[in-house]
Amino acid sequence: MLNEAQGLPRLLARLRALERQGCEVLIVDGGSDDGGAERAAQAGFRVLSSPRGRARQMNQGAAHATGDVLLFLHADTQLPDGALVTLRRALQRSGAPWGRFDVVIEGRHPMLRVVAWLMNLRSRWTGIATGDQAIFVTREAFDTVGGYPDQPLMEDIELSSRLLHRARPVCIRDRVQTSGRRWESRGVWRTVLLMWQLRWAYWRGAPAVQLAQRYR
Known part of the structure; x- marks a missing residue:
C-alpha cells in the first residue's frame, strides 16, 4: 500500500477476515506519509517497510x-x-x-x-x-x-x-x-x-x- 489511510478501515476489515481463515497477511508500505502504516501496525497487523x-x-x-x-x-x-x-x-x-x-x-x-x-x-x-x-x-x-x-x-x-x-x-x-x-x-x-x-x-x-x- 501507499497512502491508503482513507480506505484503511475497510482494508483492515478485509485483511482481518483473511487472517481468521488462516492466511498470513503482510502489509508492505512504500513510504506512506498519511499515517496509514502506523495505524495498520497499531491494529495488530505486521507492516513491512519498502522502497516505493x-x-x-x-x-x-x-x-x-x-x-x-x-x-x-x-x-x-x-x-x-x-x-x-x-x-x-x-x-x-x-x-x-x-x-x-x-x-x-x-x-x-x-x-x-x-x-x-x-x-x-x-x-x-x-x-x-x-x-x-x-x-x-x-x-x-x-x-x-x-x-x-x-x-x-x-x-x-x-x-x-x-x-x-x-x-x-x-x-x-x-x-x-x-x-x-x-x-x-x-x-x-x-x-x-x-x-x-x-x-x-x-x-x-x-x-x-x-x-x-x-x-x-
Whole structure:
C-alpha cells in the first residue's frame, strides 16, 4: 500500500477476515506519509517497510512470507467471498503453478464494466495477468522466475511473461473488485488509450523507466 489511510478501515476489515481463515497477511508500505502504516501496525497487523514501487514492495512481502502460495493484493482491491478456497482448488485441479481472478472495476462510469470485461477477455486469450486481478503463484514458481522484475511499470506483464514459459495461468471467473479512481480521475477513455500505448511500446522494447514517466 501507499497512502491508503482513507480506505484503511475497510482494508483492515478485509485483511482481518483473511487472517481468521488462516492466511498470513503482510502489509508492505512504500513510504506512506498519511499515517496509514502506523495505524495498520497499531491494529495488530505486521507492516513491512519498502522502497516505493509495486515490484519492490511485492518482492519485499514475498521475501518475508512463509506460505507455499503467494497472493499479491493491491490495497484498493477486494477479494470475492471464498477466494482462498477457490484459489486452492483451482491450483490443485489445473496443476498450474499460478493464476489470477477476473476483475470488476468499482465506479460510476458505465464504461468501467466494459473495460473490466475487455481486461478479463484479453487476459484469458494472452495468458498475461495484471496486478488488479490479484495474481497468485506458488513459492517454487515465483522463486524460479526471480520474482517481480525491479522496474517501475509493467512488472505484472513481465512476471506473467516469465511464468508463461512454465504454464498458462488458471483463470478464476470469480471477480475481485478494484477501485476505478485511476480511470475516473484521469478520464476513462484517456486512461485506456494511454495504457494500450504503453503496453504496445513495452512489447516493442521501450524501457519501463521511460514508460513510467509517461504514465505519471
